[in-house]
Amino acid sequence: MIKISKLDKKFGKLTVLRELDMEIETGKITAIIGHNGSGKTTLIKCLLGLDKPTSGLISINGFQLNGDWSYRDNIGYMPQLARFPENLTAREVLRMIKDLRGFNGNMEDELVAFFNMDGEMKKPIRTLSGGTRQKVSAIIALMFNPDLLILDEPTAGLDPISSSLLKDRLIHEKEAGKTIIITSHIMSELEELADNLVYLLDGRIIFTGTIEEIIKRSGEKNLERAVAYLMTENGA
Amino acid sequence: MKPFLKIIKYQLQDLIRGKWILLYALLFFVLTDGLFRFGNDGSKVVLSLMNITLFIIPLVSIVFGSMFFYSSREFIELLLAQPIGRGSLYRGMYVGLATPLSLAFVAGVGIPFIYNTYHTGAFGGIFIILLVSGVTLTFVFTALSYYISVKNEERVKGVGLTILIWLFFAVIYDGIVLALIFMFSEYPLDKASIAVTLLNPIDLARIMMLLMVDVSALLGYTGAVFKQFFGSPLGLVVAVSALIIWMIIPVWLGLRSFAKKDL
Amino acid sequence: MRTVFTALVLFSLIGVGSVSGRDIHVGEDRAYSTLRSALDSAQDGDTVYVHEGVFAEGNIVIEKSLTLIGKGWPILDGKGEGEILTVKAGFFSIEGFDFRNSGTSFIHDNAAVKFDGVRKGQIIRNRFKNNYFAIYLANTSQCVVAGNEIISNLETETLSGNGIHLWYCKQVTVQDNNIEGQRDGIYLEFVEDSEVFNNTAKLNHRYGLHFMFSDRNRYWNNTFTNNGAGVAVMYSRNVEMWANTFEYNWGDASYGLLLKDIYDSSIHQNLFEQNTIGMLNDGCVRMEIKNNRFINNGWAVKIMANSNDNTFSFNDFIGNTFDVATNSRHNFNLFDRNYWSKYRGYDLDKNGVGDVPFHPVKLFSVLVEKNEPALILLRSLFVNLLDLAEEYIPLMTPEMLVDQKPLMSRVQ
Numbered sequence: 023m024i025k026i027s028k029l030d031k032k033f034g035k036l037t038v039l040r041e042l043d044m045e046i047e048t049g050k051i052t053a054i055i056g057h058n059g060s061g062k063t064t065l066i067k068c069l070l071g072l073d074k075p076t077s078g079l080i081s082i083n084g085f086q087l088n089g090d091w092s093y094r095d096n097i098g099y100m101p102q103l104a105r106f107p108e109n110l111t112a113r114e115v116l117r118m119i120k121d122l123r124g125f126n127g128n129m130e131d132e133l134v135a136f137f138n139m140d141g142e143m144k145k146p147i148r149t150l151s152g153g154t155r156q157k158v159s160a161i162i163a164l165m166f167n168p169d170l171l172i173l174d175e176p177t178a179g180l181d182p183i184s185s186s187l188l189k190d191r192l193i194h195e196k197e198a199g200k201t202i203i204i205t206s207h208i209m210s211e212l213e214e215l216a217d218n219l220v221y222l223l224d225g226r227i228i229f230t231g232t233i234e235e236i237i238k239r240s241g242e243k244n245l246e247r248a249v250a251y252l253m254t255e256n257g258a
Numbered sequence: 259m260k261p262f263l264k265i266i267k268y269q270l271q272d273l274i275r276g277k278w279i280l281l282y283a284l285l286f287f288v289l290t291d292g293l294f295r296f297g298n299d300g301s302k303v304v305l306s307l308m309n310i311t312l313f314i315i316p317l318v319s320i321v322f323g324s325m326f327f328y329s330s331r332e333f334i335e336l337l338l339a340q341p342i343g344r345g346s347l348y349r350g351m352y353v354g355l356a357t358p359l360s361l362a363f364v365a366g367v368g369i370p371f372i373y374n375t376y377h378t379g380a381f382g383g384i385f386i387i388l389l390v391s392g393v394t395l396t397f398v399f400t401a402l403s404y405y406i407s408v409k410n411e412e413r414v415k416g417v418g419l420t421i422l423i424w425l426f427f428a429v430i431y432d433g434i435v436l437a438l439i440f441m442f443s444e445y446p447l448d449k450a451s452i453a454v455t456l457l458n459p460i461d462l463a464r465i466m467m468l469l470m471v472d473v474s475a476l477l478g479y480t481g482a483v484f485k486q487f488f489g490s491p492l493g494l495v496v497a498v499s500a501l502i503i504w505m506i507i508p509v510w511l512g513l514r515s516f517a518k519k520d521l
Numbered sequence: 522m523r524t525v526f527t528a529l530v531l532f533s534l535i536g537v538g539s540v541s542g543r544d545i546h547v548g549e550d551r552a553y554s555t556l557r558s559a560l561d562s563a564q565d566g567d568t569v570y571v572h573e574g575v576f577a578e579g580n581i582v583i584e585k586s587l588t589l590i591g592k593g594w595p596i597l598d599g600k601g602e603g604e605i606l607t608v609k610a611g612f613f614s615i616e617g618f619d620f621r622n623s624g625t626s627f628i629h630d631n632a633a634v635k636f637d638g639v640r641k642g643q644i645i646r647n648r649f650k651n652n653y654f655a656i657y658l659a660n661t662s663q664c665v666v667a668g669n670e671i672i673s674n675l676e677t678e679t680l681s682g683n684g685i686h687l688w689y690c691k692q693v694t695v696q697d698n699n700i701e702g703q704r705d706g707i708y709l710e711f712v713e714d715s716e717v718f719n720n721t722a723k724l725n726h727r728y729g730l731h732f733m734f735s736d737r738n739r740y741w742n743n744t745f746t747n748n749g750a751g752v753a754v755m756y757s758r759n760v761e762m763w764a765n766t767f768e769y770n771w772g773d774a775s776y777g778l779l780l781k782d783i784y785d786s787s788i789h790q791n792l793f794e795q796n797t798i799g800m801l802n803d804g805c806v807r808m809e810i811k812n813n814r815f816i817n818n819g820w821a822v823k824i825m826a827n828s829n830d831n832t833f834s835f836n837d838f839i840g841n842t843f844d845v846a847t848n849s850r851h852n853f854n855l856f857d858r859n860y861w862s863k864y865r866g867y868d869l870d871k872n873g874v875g876d877v878p879f880h881p882v883k884l885f886s887v888l889v890e891k892n893e894p895a896l897i898l899l900r901s902l903f904v905n906l907l908d909l910a911e912e913y914i915p916l917m918t919p920e921m922l923v924d925q926k927p928l929m930s931r932v933q
Contacts, residue, residue, distance in 0.1 A: 033520065070339045073520040091341050099339035105332035107272035118268045122261055123340055146275075162336070172339075302840065305900070313902055432903035439894050447894045455897065464901060476797060476819040476842060480894045482773050 023048050024069065024170075024201070029078035031064055031225070038064045039225040042078065046218075051192065051202040053212040055249070056222035062205045063102065065222070066174055069203070070099055082170065095123070098168040102175045104159035108148040112139070112158050115147060119162055130165040137161060137187060152179045160188055164195070171195060171202045177211060189215055209246035221249065228256045261342055265350025266357065273358045282318060282359065286310075286366025294374040303374075304384045307367060308467050311392045312460055316399045316428060319359055320420040323403025326355055328413040335521045348404070348516045352509060356400040360393040367392070387470040391463040394501050398459045399424070401508035408515045431458050448483035455484075456500040466497060542588075548572030548595070556581060556597070563587055571595045571618070582607045591617030594648065597633070599623040604631045605652075613642040623652040625680055632657035632686070639664060651675060654682035655703065662691040666698065673702040681726060683708040687715070695720060705731040706748065709738065718742045728753045729770075732760070741765060751776035751796060760786040768794040777818065780805050787811070790933075793818055799841070802828040811835050814933050820846050820886075829853035835932045838862060838881070842899070845881040845922065848890045852922035856881065860928040868929045879927040882918045884911035 024046040031039040038061045046052045054062050067073040068080060071087060071094065080087045087093070106115045116130050134140055137157045142150060150158070156179040163171060171192070177185040192215060196202055206212055212219065213233060220230045229236070229252050233245060240248035259267075273279050289310055293303045330351070337347055371385060403420050410416035435454055439447060455461045469488055487493040545559050545567055546552050553559035556576045559569055565586045573593035580603045587610070595618060599605040602624040606615070613636065620633035632654035636642055642664040649655040649671040656666055666685055675681040684700035686708045687693055693715040699722075700706040706722025706729045709715070717740035722729035729745030732738070732754040739761040745752050751770035754760060760783060767777030777796035778788075782804040791813045793799035799818035802808070808831040815821035821841040822833070826849035833855065838844045839862040858874070866877035885904045888895045898904050911918055 067521065072335060072338055074518065091343055094339060094341040097339065099336070101332065101336055101339070103332055104336065105329075106336075107268065107330075107333065109272045109275035110268065114268070114271070118264075119337075119340060121264050121268075122337070122342055159336070309900060309902075309905070312900075429903045429906065432898050432901045436888070436895060436898060436903070439892055440888075443892050443894075451894055451897050461897075461901070465897065468899060476896065476899065480897055484897070 023083065024203075025079075025081045027079050029065075029068065029080065030076045031061070031068060031073060032076045037225060039068070039075075042225070042227060044220060044227060044230065046201065046203060048083075048201045049196065049199050050217040051196050051204060051215050052218040052220065053216035054203065054205045054220045054222060055207075055209075055212070060222040061225040062222055063174060064225075066172055066203065066205065069172060070094065070097065095166075096169045098163035098166055098171045100156075100159050100163035100171075100173040100176050102178065104155050106147045106155065106158065109146055111144050111146055112150065112154075113143040115158060116143075116161065116165065120165070123166060125166055127167070129167055130161055133161045133165055136191065137184060153181050153184060156180050157184055160191075164191065169200060171200055173202070173204045175205055175207070177206065177208065209249060210244070213245035219245075219249075221252065223256070228252070261346040262350045262353075265337075265347055266354040269351060269354030270358055273355065278322065279358050279362050282322075283362035283366040285314070286363055287370055290367050291370035291374075294370060303371070304388055304471060307388060308391075308464070308471075311363075311367075311388065311395070312464055313428065315363065315392050315395045316460055317421075317424050319356070319396045319399035320403040320406075320424050321417060322359070323355060323400040324407040324416050324420045327351070327404055327407035328416060331521070338521060344517050345513055348513050349509075352400060352404055352512075356397045359400065360396045363392045363396065364389055384467075384471050387467055391467055394505070395459060395463055398501065398504045398508070401505055401512065405508040405512035405515070408512050408519060427458055427460050432461065435461075448480050451480055452484065452487055456496070459501060459504040462497060462500055462504075542566035542568055545569045546572065547576075548574050548592075560585070560587070580604045580607060582609065583613070584609050586610045586612040587614075589613075589615040589618070591619070591647075594619045596621060599631075599633065599652070601625065604629070604633075604635055606634045607637065608635065608639055608642070609637045610642075611640050613639050614645075615643070615647065616645045617647065619648040619650070620652055620655070621650045623654065625653045625675070625682075627679075630654050630657060630682060630686070632682070635659070636661045636664065643667070644669065649673075649684075652682070653680075654686055655684050655700075657683075657686045657688075658690050658693060659688045660690070661687075661693065663693070664690070665694045665696070667694070668697045669699075671698065671700040671703065675702070683731075684722070684725065687712045690715065700725065700729075702726075705729075706745070707731070709733065709735045711735060713737050716740065720744075721746070723747050725749065729767075730754075732757060736760070744768070745770070745777075747771070748775075750774065751779060751798075753779040753781070754783055755779075755781040756783075758784045758786065761789075762787070762791060763789040764791065766792045766794070767796060767799070768792065770796040772797060776801050779803070780808070783808065788813060792816070793821065798823055801825075802831060804828060805831055807831065812932060813837075815839065815841055815844075817841065819843065823847070824854060825849075826851070831855070832857065834858050835928075836860070837931050837933055839931070843883065843886040843889075846886040846890055847882055847919060847922060850917070850919045852919045854922070856922065856924040858926045858928055859924055860931050861924065864927045864929075866927065873929050875927040875929055877927075879924045880912070880915070880918060880920075880922065881924065882922050883908045884916075884918055887917050 026042055026044045029039050029042040056062050064073055068075050082093055085093045134143060139157055142154055176188060192202055216233055218232050219236055221228045237245060237248045240251040242248040242251050293306050402423060406419050407416050455465050469485055488497055545563055547556050547559040551572060555578060557578050560583055563569055563585060568588040571591050573595055575596045575598055577598040577600050597605050597618055597620050599622045601622045605620055605623050623633045624631045633649050633652040634644055635657040637659050639661045640663055644656055644666045646668040651673050655671040658664060671684045673681050681704045683705040684703035685695055689711045691713050695707060695717045696719050698720045701724050703725050704727050706725045708731045710733045712735040715738050719742045721744045723746040725748045727749050729748035730752045734756045736758045741763045744766040747769040752767060770777055775797040777793040777799045779801045784806045787809045789811050794816045797819045799815045799821040802824040805828040810833045812835045814837045817840045820843045821838050823846045831854040834857045837860045844861060861879050861881060864875055864879045866875035868875050884907055
C-alpha cells in the first residue's frame with residue numbers, strides 16, 4: 023500500500039501539489055486524472071523520487087521515502103515520453119537497464135514476443151517510430167516483474183493493437199497481484215482498466231473512489247459522463 | 259562493475275557510434291594533417307595546433323556537453339526511476355562524455371602527427387603536453403557545461419549561457435587582464451600574473467604549452483618568472499592542482515545541484 | 522683550400538723572416554730541454570722547433586722576431602697562473618702549439634698568447650684549452666689569426682676572458698677559427714680596416730662577436746650559434762657584414778645581432794634564425810639591410826625610434842612571432858619589397874608584388890613595447906582578435922611603417 027500524507031510540492035512560487043492525502047490500494051489499478059498542469063506527473067515523480075516533496079510524507083509498502091533509492095527495485099515506470107540513447111539498439115537499451123539494475127532474470131524475451139517486437143530489437147533507437155519506442159518503454163517497465171507499476175499516459179503514442187495488448191497485459195499483471203498507478207485522458211480506457219480513481223485539480227484531490235462508486239454517485243451511464251458531471255459539480 | 263562504470267560503458271557505446279564525435283575527430287584530423295601538408299615542421303604544427311586546441315576544445319566541450327545533457331533529459335528521468343543513485347549517474351554521464359571527446363581529439367590530432375613525425379621521433383615532449391592540455395580542457399569544460407545544464411531548466415538559456423561562459427574564458431578574461439596590466443603598470447606584476455593565469459584554465463593551458471615549446475625567452479622578465487615558477491616542482495604541483503580544481507569544483511557543484519534537482 | 526691558403530701565407534712570411542735564421546730544436550733529447558733556454562739564445566730571424574712534451578715554464582716574455590713551430594702538439598701549460606707567451610717584437614709567428622690554463626685574474630687580462638705592438642705576425646693552427654684569454658692582440662697591425670681551435674670549460678662569464686681579443690689593431694685578419702665557451706668569442710675594440718671571416722663562435726657566455734669603436738671593418742661567412750647574448754656591433758661606421766649566420770641565440774635579452782650607434786654600414790645575405798631578437802637597431806643610421814633571411818625569431822627586427830634612414834629590402838621574414846617591433850608611432854625608415862610570410866594580400870596582376878601594402882608592426886607588439894608583462898597574453902585568442910581588428914582600423918600601430926610592395930614569394 024502507498025500512503026501519501028500532507029504532500030506539498032512547490033516549484034519556486036508555484037504550488038503544484040497542496041496538502042495531498044491519499045492511499046493507493048495494493049493489488050488494484052488506480053487511475054489519476056486531471057487537466058494538464060493539475061499535478062499528475064508531479065505526483066508520479068514524487069512517488070519515484072524524481073521530484074523531492076517540499077513537505078509531507080510518502081510511504082510505499084511501509085518504506086518511508088527519504089532519498090534512498092533502493093525501494094525503486096520494486097517499481098516499473100513507463101514515462102509519458104520515452105527517449106533512449108539514439109545509437110544503441112532496442113536490445114542494447116534493455117540490456118543496459120537490466121545491467122544497471124543488476125537483474126539476472128529473463129522476462130524480456132517473452133515481452134518482446136508479446137508486443138510483436140522481435141523484428142525491431144536489432145535496430146538503433148533513432149530508426150524506430152514513436153510508437154515502437156513506447157513499446158520499448160513498456161517492456162522496460164514490465165521486464166523486472168515489479169510489484170508496483172507506474173505508467174504515465176501509457177497508451178498515448180501507441181497504435182490500437184499495441185494499446186489493447188498493453189491493456190491486456192496490465193489486467194494480467196493486476197490479476198497476478200501487482201499494484202498499478204496509471205494516468206490517462208481516455209476515460210473509456212480507464213473504465214475498462216481501473217478499479218479506483220483520483221481526480222486532481224490544481225494539486226488538490228477533488229474526488230476519489232472506486233469507478234463503480236463514481237458512476238453510481240453521478241447517476242450517469244459511463245465514466246466519461248460521470249467525471250464530467252462531478253467536474254461541474256465541483257466547479258472545475 | 260559499479261553502476262558509474264556501466265553508465266560510462268553504454269554512453270561511450272552510444273556516442274562513439276554517433277556522427278558528432280566522429281566529425282569532431284575528423285575536424286582535428288583534417289586540421290593537423292593540413293598543417294603538415296602546408297609544409298610546416300613539427301614545432302610549427304604544435305604551435306598552430308595549440309591555438310586551435312585552445313579555441314575549439316573549450317567551445318565544443320561546453321556547448322556540445324550542454325546540448326547532450328539537455329537531449330538526454332528524458333532518458334535521465336527514466337534511469338533515475340530505476341534503483342540507481344544520482345551521483346553514479348551524473349559522474350558516469352560526465353566521464354562518459356569527456357572521455358569520447360578526449361579520445362576524438364587525441365586520435366584526430368595524434369594519428370596525423372605520428373605518421374608525419376614517426377621517422378624523426380621529434381617533438382614528442384611538446385606533443386604530449388598538447389594532448390594533456392587538450393584532454394584537461396575537455397574535462398574542465400564538460401564539467402562546466404553539465405553544471406550549467408543542471409542549473410538551467412530552459413535549454414536555450416542553458417546553451418546560450420555556455421557560449422557566454424566560453425566567450426568569457428577564451429576572450430573577455432584576457433581583455434580584462436590586458437586592461438589590468440596597463441592600469442597597474444607601475445607595479446611589479448609577475449606574481450599577480452601567475453595568479454591571474456591560474457584563475458583561467460585556458461590561460462593556464464596556454465602558458466604551460468608556451469613554456470614547453472620554450473618561448474619563455476620571448477616572454478622577457480615575466481617569462482623568466484613564469485619559467486622559474488612553473489618549472490619548479492612547487493609550480494608544477496600548483497599548476498596541476500589548479501587544473502584539477504578547475505575540474506573538481508564544477509563537478510562537485512553539478513553533483514550537488516543534480517542531487518537536489520526536480521526532474 | 523683553406524690549408525693551401527694558410528700554407529701560402531705561412532710560406533711567404535717565413536720566407537721573408539728567416540732568410541738568415543738558424544733552426545733551434547727544443548724538447549727531450551734535443552739541444553734545448555726548456556723553451557726558455559732556447560728563446561734566451563735565439564736571435565732575430567731564427568726558427569724554433571718545439572717538439573712533443575709539456576712545457577710549464579711560467580710567463581715567457583719574448584722581444585725577438587722569431588718563428589715558433591710546434592711539432593706533435595707540444596703543450597704550453599700556464600698552470601692557471603698569469604700569462605703564457607707575451608710577445609713584444611716586430612715580426613712573430615707561432616704555429617702548432619697546445620696552450621692550456623692561462624691564469625684567471627680580475628686585474629690582468631692574462632692570455633695564452635699576447636701580441637703587444639707586433640707588426641706582421643701570425644698565430645695559426647694552435648689549440649687553446651681552458652685559458653682565461655686565449656689570443657690577445659694589442660697595438661698590433663698586419664697580423665693573421667687563423668685556424669685556431671679555442672675552447673674553454675670555465676663555467677661563468679666572470680671566470681672566462683675572450684677568445685680572440687683585439688685592442689687598438691689595424692689590418693688584422695681573423696679567419697677560420699672556432700671559439701667555444703669563452704666570454705666573448707671575438708672581441709674588437711678600436712680596430713680598423715680588419716677582416717673577420719669563416720669563423721665559428723658558439724656557446725660563449727656573452728657575445729659571439731663583440732665589436733666596439735671599430736670603423737671600416739668587414740666580416741663575412743661567420744657562424745654565431747647559441748651564444749649568451751648573440752653578436753653586438755657598437756659605435757662604429759662603415760662596417761660590412763654579409764653572409765653570416767646568427768642562430769639560436771635564445772634567451773632573455775639575447776640577440777642575433779645587436780646594433781648600437783652604427784652608421785653607414787651594410788648587412789647583406791645574412792641568416793637570422795631562432796633568435797629571441799633577430800636584429801636590434803638602436804641608433805642606426807643609413808644602413809642598407811638587404812637580402813637577409815629572418816626565420817623563426819621571436820622578434821625578427823626591433824627598430825628603435827632613434828634609428829632613421831635605414832633601408833630594408835628584399836629580405837625574407839618567415840615564421841617570426843613578431844616581424845617588426847618599434848617604440849614609436851613614427852617611422853623614418855624604408856621597408857621595400859620584402860617577403861613576409863604573414864602577408865595575406867593578393868596579387869591580381871601577377872607581377873610578384875602584392876597589391877595591398879603590408880604593415881609588419883602588429884598592435885600586440887606595440888602593446889608589448891609599452892608594457893612588457895602583456896606578453897603573457899601571447900598567442901591568446903583575444904590577442905589574435907585584437908591584431909585582426911587593428912588591421913582594419915589602425916589606431917596605435919605606426920601607419921608609416923609599411924611595405925608598399927610586399928613580395929608574394931621568398932627572395933632567397
